[in-house]
Amino acid sequence: MNELLRSVEGIAVTAGNAIMEIYKSGDFGVDHKSDDSPLTKADLAAHEVIVAGLKTLTPDVPVLSEESAEIPFDERKAWKKYWLVDPLDGTKEFIKQNGEFTVNIALIENGKSVLSVVYVPVQEISYSAAVGVGVFKRVDGKKHSISVMKNSRFKPTIVGSRSHVSDEMKAYLDRVGQHEIVSMGSSLKFCLVAEGKADLYPRLGLTSEWDTAAAQCIVEQAGGHVVTLDGEPLLYNTKDSLLNPHFMVYGDTSKKWAEI
Template sequence: MNELLKGIEELAVQAGEAILTVYHSDDFGVDHKADDSPLTKADLAAHRVIVDGLQALTPDIPVLSEESADIPFEERQSWHKYWLVDPLDGTKEFIKRNGEFTVNIALIENGKSILSVVHVPVSNVSYSAAVGVGVFKRETGKKSSIGVMKNSRFKPTVVGSRSHMSEDVQAYLTRLGQHELVSMGSSLKFCLVAEGKADLYPRLGLTSEWDTAAAQCIVEQAGGQVVTLDGKPLLYNTKDSLLNPFFMVYGDPSRDWVNI
């Protein structure tokens, strides 16, 4: 598992380099998908790097990527283990050039994320985790263990979406009371919880499974939880739709973050 995690981290860095080539160019090649979400040359370049790399590393494990997500559930439901990938999470932040975008690669087994890497190309920071191995942050060449804030702050630090703050989240934060809100793009919101810089990330809006799988593994191996509004862990590949239900990400299990 250690060697596989190392290989996936290297692959995520390679995808990040492909993204930065486009990021530093004058032509993002912005197009739009059927749901009107943006698609750039960087998304496609990172997709190709990751899919080719995964097929070389683990030829027997199928890959589901945001950029090749048209695999029917009739085929997917037989997958015991598969890779779930978002080549460029935070395309809107990429287009804005604010640096808050990531490469997400997760290994799913029986509906659970068991190994993952979240790489931040602009800062060259990587978060990696695997069941039975631990959770780590690599920054400026140094690798260190991270963990959630188990005893939440009296005035909790809440991380929210920079581009998708819903009315439901705003109502929830009103019920929560005193808090400090930090706006952030992509799966970096999960990572702030995982390393104890935030207490809570309430997501009461639409996401897709590739948006969350890699970061969920990071949070869970750091001691946190990612649960749906009925208190159950967020699971993968259990239904035809690839959309997630609403969920909460938190570190301190002694507080009831859901029923507020």
């Protein structure tokens, strides 16, 4: 598992390099999908790098990427193990050039994320995790373990989306009471919780399974939780739709975040 994790991290870095070439060029080639979400040259370039890398690494394991999401559930439901990929998570942040975008690669087994890498191309930082191996953050070539904040701050730090702020989220934050809010793009919100820099990430808006799978493994292996509003772990490939229910990401289980 350790060797596999290192190989996946290498694939994510290679995809990140492809993204950065386009990022620095300024020629993004922005298009829009049927749901009006943006699509750039960088999304497609990273997709090609990752799919090719994973097919070489594990030729018998199928790959579901945001850019190949048309695979029907009738085919997917037979998958016990597969790769779930968001080649460029935070395309809006990429277009804004604020650096808050990531490469997300997760290995799913029986509906659970068991190995993953979240790579931040602009900062050249990677988060990696695997069941039975642990969770790590690599900065400047140096790797160290991370963990969630088990005892929330008196005035909790709550991280939220920079590009998607729902009315439900605003109402929820009012009910929480005193807090510090940090706005962040992409799966970096999960990573802030995983390394103890934030206490809570409530997601009361739409996300897709490729948005969350890699970062969920990072959080869980750091001792945190990613659960639906019913308190159940977020699971993958259990239904026709690839949309997630609303969920909460946190470390401190003594706080009844969902009940608020």
